[in-house]
Amino acid sequence: MPSLRRTRKKLQKQVIRWTIWLGITLIFVLGMFSGFSWVERQVRGLNLPRTIARVNGEEIPRQQYEQALIRLTQFGSHRLSPQDWAFFKEQIFRELVDNELLRQEAYRRGLRVTRADINKRIDELVQLQLVSAKQQYERDKDFRDFVRRQYGSFDALASDLRRQLGRQRSAFEQDLLMEKLQRSIEQEVKVTEKDLLDTYTKFRLRHIFVSTDRFLPKGKQPTDQERVEAKRKALERAKELREQVIKGEDFTKLAERESDDPVTKRKGGDLGELSLDAARWRIGEDAMSILPKLKVGDVSEPIEGFNGYHIVKLEGKRVEPPEDYNKVRYRCEEKKCGNIWLGERGEKKCPKCGSTKIKQIGERKKELLDELKQQRVQERRMRLLQELRERARIEIYDPELKAIAASREGNTEEAIRYYREALKIALENPEARRHFLFPDLIHYQLSRLYMGQGKLKEAEREIRKALDYSDDNELHIQLGSILLLQGKKDAALKEFMKVAESSPTPSQRLVLANYFEQLGRKDLAEKQRKLAEKEGGSGGLSIPLTVR
Numbered sequence: 001m002p003s004l005r006r007t008r009k010k011l012q013k014q015v016i017r018w019t020i021w022l023g024i025t026l027i028f029v030l031g032m033f034s035g036f037s038w039v040e041r042q043v044r045g046l047n048l049p050r051t052i053a054r055v056n057g058e059e060i061p062r063q064q065y066e067q068a069l070i071r072l073t074q075f076g077s078h079r080l081s082p083q084d085w086a087f088f089k090e091q092i093f094r095e096l097v098d099n100e101l102l103r104q105e106a107y108r109r110g111l112r113v114t115r116a117d118i119n120k121r122i123d124e125l126v127q128l129q130l131v132s133a134k135q136q137y138e139r140d141k142d143f144r145d146f147v148r149r150q151y152g153s154f155d156a157l158a159s160d161l162r163r164q165l166g167r168q169r170s171a172f173e174q175d176l177l178m179e180k181l182q183r184s185i186e187q188e189v190k191v192t193e194k195d196l197l198d199t200y201t202k203f204r205l206r207h208i209f210v211s212t213d214r215f216l217p218k219g220k221q222p223t224d225q226e227r228v229e230a231k232r233k234a235l236e237r238a239k240e241l242r243e244q245v246i247k248g249e250d251f252t253k254l255a256e257r258e259s260d261d262p263v264t265k266r267k268g269g270d271l272g273e274l275s276l277d278a279a280r281w282r283i284g285e286d287a288m289s290i291l292p293k294l295k296v297g298d299v300s301e302p303i304e305g306f307n308g309y310h311i312v313k314l315e316g317k318r319v320e321p322p323e324d325y326n327k328v329r330y331r332c333e334e335k336k337c338g339n340i341w342l343g344e345r346g347e348k349k350c351p352k353c354g355s356t357k358i359k360q361i362g363e364r365k366k367e368l369l370d371e372l373k374q375q376r377v378q379e380r381r382m383r384l385l386q387e388l389r390e391r392a393r394i395e396i397y398d399p400e401l402k403a404i405a406a407s408r409e410g411n412t413e414e415a416i417r418y419y420r421e422a423l424k425i426a427l428e429n430p431e432a433r434r435h436f437l438f439p440d441l442i443h444y445q446l447s448r449l450y451m452g453q454g455k456l457k458e459a460e461r462e463i464r465k466a467l468d469y470s471d472d473n474e475l476h477i478q479l480g481s482i483l484l485l486q487g488k489k490d491a492a493l494k495e496f497m498k499v500a501e502s503s504p505t506p507s508q509r510l511v512l513a514n515y516f517e518q519l520g521r522k523d524l525a526e527k528q529r530k531l532a533e534k535e536g537g538s539g540g541l542s543i544p545l546t547v548r
């Protein structure tokens with residue numbers, strides 16, 4: 001079972017990262033734009049650009065990025081590992097880019113936030129704060145006395161709160177703009193009862209798949225032009241096959257002869273019964289809108305799928321709504337009871353207390369419809385963001401962020417060059433640390449990149465330089481693994497032992513256990529696993545693994 005446990009720990013770590021991440025985004029969106037303007041192009045005394053990037057020409061100031069990083073370091077007592085830093089820097093950067101893209105989209109839609117909008121929001125928040133302040137007192141009188149003593153009057157307290165909130169006007173502006181964008185997206189999404197029933201429908205389908213690959217030149221890497229051409233030909237072919245079916249050719253036989261889907265070809269294209277959601281994955285996104293419009297016996301126009309086109313024959317369908325689909329929701333009006341339940345239409349009394357004072361407060365069908373709507377709005381928002389990202393012109397100026405982006409795209413040489421640039425800035429002036437440029441972290445990243453290239457000597461050199469700056473366990477583990485790859489088993493063992501004796505985290509212990517095993521030291525491995533279990537169990541890491 002150790003491998004399962006390892007996976008769990010790994011997941012837990014991921015979840016912790018994401019939880020911290022969600023925490024900071026919420027905080028930093030509010031605190032972000034406190035807005036003093038930076039006029040100079042570079043950070044004083046450092047060769048570091050004040051604009052980290054431009055998104056479609058609009059600047060993202062370094063200040064926003066650094067404020068988010070400051071909040072990250074203030075968040076809890078969690079100590080960030082080198083990997084965490086790289087992860088959060090990239091996430092924060094992406095978030096800033098997304099915010100900017102959404103802001104631009106809101107403007108494109110003609111959405112604006114007025115002074116009156118902001119004032120209204122501030123008033124609402126003042127009211128909320130007053131209510132929650134009042135709740136801390138048992139008696140109204142105590143609260144009134146407190147206000148009189150501290151502020152003189154309620155009006156004075158309210159205007160004090162208003163003044164404080166007024167400092168965050170630009171944060172409210174961004175929030176309100178995003179809310180307006182959300183409403184604008186919601187208005188675009190219409191969901192009917194038929195749409196809802198479609199999600200409970202099983203479609204019995206056959207398909208013929210025409211793969212794009214079949215039209216690509218053989219034995220060489222195709223050019224973009226050739227890909228486009230192959231796609232066009234595949235679509236053409238799919239249309240021809242559909243014509244043949246319409247003219248009376250047997251779909252099953254045609255599928256056996258012509259389909260490029262090896263799994264269903266022999267079964268005459270039989271896909272069995274698919275829900276709409278399953279069909280979307282099996283066939284393509286457009287199946288979601290096309291399938292519900294087909295009548296039994298119909299053959300669809302070509303549907304674009306992953307790497308080709310499908311023509312689909314609908315052979316039957318049946319709707320299977322959930323059992324509670326037609327139930328209604330009641331609430332018991334008896335003060336002591338307050339029971340809420342789903343029941344049949346026309347119920348007369350509360351199943352819990354027997355009272356007849358019951359009230360129908362909703363329908364299950366409507367609740368399901370709302371859920372579907374929210375889901376579709378969410379999908380639409382994701383798709384919109386995806387499109388905005390694809391169309392966006394993003395120029396990155398910060399060398400470390402450039403390196404992270406290059407590394408993500410697999411351009412290792414480029415990434416190394418940018419990390420060297422960042423390193424130079426970090427070494428020129430110790431002030432760079434205050435701007436979150438850490439030599440040890442850059443050396444660590446360089447080491448990882450060299451390792452990926454199989455350049456173990458360089459990787460070792462970089463990680464040893466990183467260790468000149470900090471004694472971090474992750475760095476020692478990295479050094480140990482590089483030594484191990486070079487066959488220097490004794491030296492590797494020594495590194496791992498060092499980590500084992502300096503109170504590593506439970507997940508680091510599991511990593512160590514793995515290495516000890518590779519070094520033939522089952523005894524040490526077992527010891528680390530036991531300790532990991534013990535410490536992990538008492539460490540209170542009880543975050544559920546289902547968080548997405």
Ligand SMILES: [Zn+2]
Nearest residue numbers: 332337350353
């Ligand atoms: Zn009741």
